[in-house]
Amino acid sequence: MSRRLIPLLWLVPAGLVALVAAVLVAQWLRTLPEVQAFLLDYPGETEVPPGTPVGFPWWLQWQHALNAFFLLLIVRTGWAIGSGKRPPAFWTRRNDGLIRTKNPPRRLSIHVWFHLVLDALWVANGLLYFVLLFATGQWLRLVPVTWDVIPNALSVFIQYLSLDWPEHDSWVFYNALQLLMYGFTVFIAAPLALLTGIRMSTIWKPEWRFIPEKPTRWLHIAVMVYFLAFTFVHVVLIFATGALRNLNHMYAGRDDESWIGLAVFAVSVVVMIVGWVLARPAILTRLAALGGTVRK
Ligand code: HEM
Numbered sequence: 001m002s003r004r005l006i007p008l009l010w011l012v013p014a015g016l017v018a019l020v021a022a023v024l025v026a027q028w029l030r031t032l033p034e035v036q037a038f039l040l041d042y043p044g045e046t047e048v049p050p051g052t053p054v055g056f057p058w059w060l061q062w063q064h065a066l067n068a069f070f071l072l073l074i075v076r077t078g079w080a081i082g083s084g085k086r087p088p089a090f091w092t093r094r095n096d097g098l099i100r101t102k103n104p105p106r107r108l109s110i111h112v113w114f115h116l117v118l119d120a121l122w123v124a125n126g127l128l129y130f131v132l133l134f135a136t137g138q139w140l141r142l143v144p145v146t147w148d149v150i151p152n153a154l155s156v157f158i159q160y161l162s163l164d165w166p167e168h169d170s171w172v173f174y175n176a177l178q179l180l181m182y183g184f185t186v187f188i189a190a191p192l193a194l195l196t197g198i199r200m201s202t203i204w205k206p207e208w209r210f211i212p213e214k215p216t217r218w219l220h221i222a223v224m225v226y227f228l229a230f231t232f233v234h235v236v237l238i239f240a241t242g243a244l245r246n247l248n249h250m251y252a253g254r255d256d257e258s259w260i261g262l263a264v265f266a267v268s269v270v271v272m273i274v275g276w277v278l279a280r281p282a283i284l285t286r287l288a289a290l291g292g293t294v295r296k
Pocket residue numbers: 060064067068071141142170171182183185186227230231234235238246247249250251265
């Protein structure tokens with residue numbers, strides 16, 4: 001277990017107690033006439049502009065699944081970096097390939113090497129996603145265009161928390177809370193992981209290091225905690241609010257209650273497990289040796 005992350009463990013029981021209390025408060029709130037009127041005024045959907053695409057294109061399905069695959073291994077390698085344990089091997093780039101530098105390359109732990117390889121793949125997937133989002137108009141499903149998204153998101157939040165939520169048709173558009181959370185994850189959390197990660201690299205000369213390292217590292221870890229919390233709530237809600245239909249949206253591009261989406265999702269989980277098992281030091285060091293020198 002990562003030394004840096006142990007202090008965060010108390011968040012788990014504290015979070016569970018807070019959740020039960022919050023459900024009770026939300027259920028009580030819904031008995032108040034003012035809150036009932038608010039939920040009627042703002043049922044939780046904010047209008048999307050005419051012409052917003054409907055449904056889930058195949059590229060979005062692939063990119064979403066790849067994103068989950070890369071993030072799983074990124075979190076694992078980040079965890080290993082933070083553990084403070086001696087890594088099983090070190091990697092030094094050979095300074096004779098495409099990239100040549102005046103200064104000799106620094107030695108990296110195998111965990112940092114793999115973290116950076118995965119980051120490059122994750123960022124490439126993300127950049128392509130951004131390009132396709134904007135090229136197809138699909139971004140309109142993720143970026144709120146009217147201010148009523150805020151009271152509507154609050155309304156959805158109260159409805160989810162009270163464990164009594166109405167049906168929304170996310171095939172056509174997401175509810176206001178989904179819109180805000182997905183938009184935040186894609187346009188704020190992910191770029192923040194990249195920017196803080198770039199600052200933590202050892203390539204910067206001391207005179208360029210005007211952004212202090214400690215808060216940057218803290219923010220990088222905070223983004224990871226956010227991703228983990230988001231994914232937990234996201235997956236719980238996907239399964240609690242009509243698992244078959246939701247999974248069909250994102251894993252099969254269809255809007256019905258067949259079992260196909262669940263089957264494709266199950267295959268993606270198997271791929272994640274295989275990736276996890278294969279990412280052993282014995283295999284990683286062999287891969288790393290292709291582009292550098294590996295020493296124990
Ligand atoms: C592996 C487990 C996961 C499952 C089963 C899952 C499932 C889904 C489903 C079904 C939707 C569509 C929701 C709907 O139709 O209402 C969706 C959308 C989305 N998910 Fe996930 N998800 C998973 C992991 C993740 C992770 C790890 C992230 C990022 C940290 C993520 C980020 C998103 C985003 C940003 C969207 C909206 C994408 C768009 O429309 O452009 N998901 N997910």
